[in-house]
Amino acid sequence: MNKQRLFYLGILHVLIIILIVSCSKEGDKKMQKKEISIDSVLEKIHWLGHAAVKINGTKTIYVDPYELSDDAEKADIIMITHNHYDHLSVEDIKKIATERTVIVIPASLLVSLEYSVNKVDIGQTIIVMGIPIKAVPAYNIVKSFHPRSQGYVGYVFTLDDVTYYHAGDTDHIPEMRAVDADVVFLPVGGTYTMGAAQAAEAAKDIDPTLAVPIHWGSIVGSEADAEKFKGLCECEVRILEKEH
Numbered sequence: 001m002n003k004q005r006l007f008y009l010g011i012l013h014v015l016i017i018i019l020i021v022s023c024s025k026e027g028d029k030k031m032q033k034k035e036i037s038i039d040s041v042l043e044k045i046h047w048l049g050h051a052a053v054k055i056n057g058t059k060t061i062y063v064d065p066y067e068l069s070d071d072a073e074k075a076d077i078i079m080i081t082h083n084h085y086d087h088l089s090v091e092d093i094k095k096i097a098t099e100r101t102v103i104v105i106p107a108s109l110l111v112s113l114e115y116s117v118n119k120v121d122i123g124q125t126i127i128v129m130g131i132p133i134k135a136v137p138a139y140n141i142v143k144s145f146h147p148r149s150q151g152y153v154g155y156v157f158t159l160d161d162v163t164y165y166h167a168g169d170t171d172h173i174p175e176m177r178a179v180d181a182d183v184v185f186l187p188v189g190g191t192y193t194m195g196a197a198q199a200a201e202a203a204k205d206i207d208p209t210l211a212v213p214i215h216w217g218s219i220v221g222s223e224a225d226a227e228k229f230k231g232l233c234e235c236e237v238r239i240l241e242k243e244h
């Protein structure tokens with residue numbers, strides 16, 4: 001065998017090895033998908049109407065509390081995605097905040113709240129009471145309600161080994177492809193956010209174990225939007241009953 005043939009044979013071997021390694025990495029990614037029990041998750045997650053979500057676990061977490069009942073459970077952590085009245089409601093924060101509660105808001109918001117506030121930049125992960133919380137972008141692409149320049153956010157956070165994504169008020173944006181979450185809360189109401197079809201595309205990008213439609217049933221969006229979203233999604237979707 002001459003040197004040239006040996007050389008090409010060597011390159012071929014290297015290429016085959018690269019191919020095998022990259023294939024197994026793909027396989028690993030799929031294998032890595034956590035086994036999440038949907039039933040146990042459903043016991044912990046509560047849709048409180050509009051974009052308001054509560055998650056129970058070793059901590060009680062709210063995202064965008066709005067129109068809560070006066071006796072709502074107290075919060076350990078409250079995350080606020082942006083400063084529109086139906087997402088940042090001081091009246092509702094007062095119902096659930098104690099002196100121990102930590103409120104997480106986007107760094108771009110110029111609000112002062114009489115509580116312990118942690119600001120988070122887009123792309124940054126902070127740890128609050130042991131819970132990693134990452135702020136990810138949330139914005140409209142064509143509509144003008146939530147311009148990218150405002151620095152509004154969605155949140156990706158892990159509580160008790162389950163990673164949640166609350167998208168905030170957003171359209172289907174390219175950054176969603178980088179979101180890795182087991183359970184996603186996606187707006188489906190349209191007008192100010194993405195509608196059902198766009199939300200289903202977003203769910204396809206993220207490929208969660210469970211998707212829950214939000215931002216419907218009050219102000220904008222109807223149950224038909226939630227049903228349409230469910231029909232278009234390839235992943236498991238649960239339309240939650242509104243709780244108080």
Ligand SMILES: [Zn+2]
Pocket residue numbers: 082084087145146169192
């Ligand atoms: Zn908004």
